[in-house]
Amino acid sequence: MKRNLRKEKIGLVTSNKMNKTIIVSETKRVKHSTYLKPISITKKYIAHDENNSCNIGDLVQLMETRPLSKSKRWRLFGIIEKVK
Template sequence: MEKIGVVSSDKMTNTVVVRVDRVVKHPVYRKYVRKRKKFMAHDETGARIGDKVRIVETRPLSARKRWRVVEIIQKAEL
């Protein structure tokens, strides 16, 4: 499984926090609602805050890390 998200934190060594946004339809009210979730991902590509990245699921790397950054899709504009 893979997800695309935006790096929201890069303050850890070899780890980034990736925020993944998705839109779901509410089952009762039929309104589209934006859901967000944060994933801790192993990063050896040097992603920075604001970069759009692709992450894939992998074996557990630590207590909270189960994702790995595969590529940086788009660099953040400074």
């Protein structure tokens, strides 16, 4: 049995106005259950950014972690692509 398997997410930074905190939105395309039309679902995650290194529009990777505050349950794992 493996322990310490943590979930990982990839998304775009939508806000970095807070100190050491970013908001990342993940967009998925799924089929509607009744109409079978593809729809996009956006989910927001509040993540810990220790060095304040992210800017709005960056593509980042998040990793699940212990609760850091009331709403922070994710931390920045890596920046995949910086905005130009």
